[in-house]
Amino acid sequence: MSLPRIAIDAMGGDEGVRTMIDGAAMARRRHDRFKFLLVGDEERIKKALADHPGMSGASEILHCDDVIEGDEKPSKALRRAKNTSMGLAVDAVKRGEAGAAVSAGNTGALMAISKLALRTMPGLDRPALAALLPTLGDNDVIMLDLGANRECDARNLVQFAIMGAAYSRIVTGRERPRTRLLNIGTEETKGTEDIQNAAEILRGATGLDMEFEGYVEADKINRGECDVVVCDGFSGNIALxxxxxxxxxxxxxxxxxxxxxxxxxxxxxxxxxxxxxxxxHLDPNNHNGAVFLGLNGVVVKSHGSADATGVANAVEVAARLLEDDILNRIRKDLGEVGSEGFAAK
Known part of the structure; x- marks a missing residue:
């Protein structure tokens, strides 16, 4: 099966251009159908590509020597995005020149640039950052939001659950992923009003392809007892x-x-x-590749300190989301609920 090419922000991350190129090359050795748009300093990219002859026919270089710094504020990054490797990688997805973008750069800047360029899907209020975490069970668990939204209401949490379940069906193969809301207890009376309202909505949304199982406490996230954990970005980032x-x-x-x-x-x-x-099992490189769900395009965030194996895994996450058409899966599930289904009772 042919895939749209994947845009790689070769300048992002702590480890530099060579690690990003080595990771992309590793992913291609595993899956020779992968093709890339490598965005960054052309001279440095070519030097890194010299160690991977098989990449030359599968890659195009888009020269850009400006990079968004790791501590740069998202507002500043937005103003100069069109001249940076991160901004050009995301813009390639917007223009249809790539099916997905992968960056190991500044998370806040990447979210801001992606949201502005790709916009959120119709019917969705906010995108969410989702990642796979290891568990003691046979399944990895998807957790979202992990920092894109500090405060979330019941509607946001329901939408995150829908997106997380769609992602889980791709990576776990479960037809109805076990989905829970992160809370301070498992009793129905626990938690904030928004969490309780979200739970009530999800219990009544029988048309969704998920098994909503109520609440999960933070110490049970990695037990393998659920497939999707939903929370606001503030709580999720602390838990992560x-x-x-x-x-x-x-x-x-x-x-x-x-x-x-x-x-x-x-x-x-x-x-x-x-x-x-x-x-x-505990090596974060083996679970690398967080996803901005809810955008009109696929954007994957690689950990800034990821090695080549971690980058390769992030590239494979992007490819898998393209193969399994994550965007249409989410649109379909949103259609099952409809706007009226989000009205908190």
């Missing part, structure tokens, strides 16, 4: 940072424990297969 910090704490603690004595070093050698499996 806590999960990532705990993962780093566990790995650092194990490393310290296994190097504390001769006996522990011997123990490490014995248990190495298990610790390597744990390391793989």
């Amino acid at each position: 940072k806590a999960i990532e910090g705990t993962a780093r704490f566990v790995t650092d603690l194990l490393r310290r424990a296994f190097t504390s004595s001769i006996r522990s070093k011997v123990g490490f050698l014995v248990s190495r297969p298990a610790t390597e499996l744990l390391k793989h």
Whole structure:
């Protein structure tokens, strides 16, 4: 199956042009149908491409030597977006020259540029940032919003649930993803009025392809008991940072424990297969690629510190969303509910 090419912001991220190109090349070695529009400094991109002869026939370079800085305010980034690698990558999606854009740059700037260029889908109020997180179950869990919207009302949360479930059906294969709202308890009386209203709407929306199962507390996100966790961006970003910090704490603690004595070093050698499996499971590169859902186009945010493997995984996320037509899936589900279904009771 042929795919629209993917625009790569080669200048974004902490690791530089070479890591972005190495990641794109790795993704192409796995899936030789991938094609790319590489946006950034032409000379630097060509140097990186020299290590990947197979990329030359699958890539076009769009020269741009201006980059949005990691600490740049979104308002400033918007004003000069058309002359930056990030802005040109997103604009290629808008103009139909690419099917998706991937960037490891400034998250706030990428959201602002993408929202202005691509606009939100009809019927949607706001886009949301969604990511896959590992669990103890057989499934990864999709969590949204992770920081695009600090405050959300019941209507926003319902729309996020619809988008998250559509994404989950693609990556988990479940026809009716188990969907829950993040809350401080599982009882129906818990949480803010907006969370309770969103739950009431979702319970009554029987035409949606999801199983709404009420609430989930933060300590159960990674248990594998649900497929989609829905929250406002403020709560979601805090929960995500806590999960990532705990993962780093566990790995650092194990490393310290296994190097504390001769006996522990011997123990490490014995248990190495298990610790390597744990390391793989907790490595954020293996779950890289957050998605801005709700836009009229596919935009994937790679972690700024991702290595080539992480970038390759972000590229594959973009390709999978194109293959499975995520935009039309979301439009269909929104049509099932309709505007009247969002009226909080």
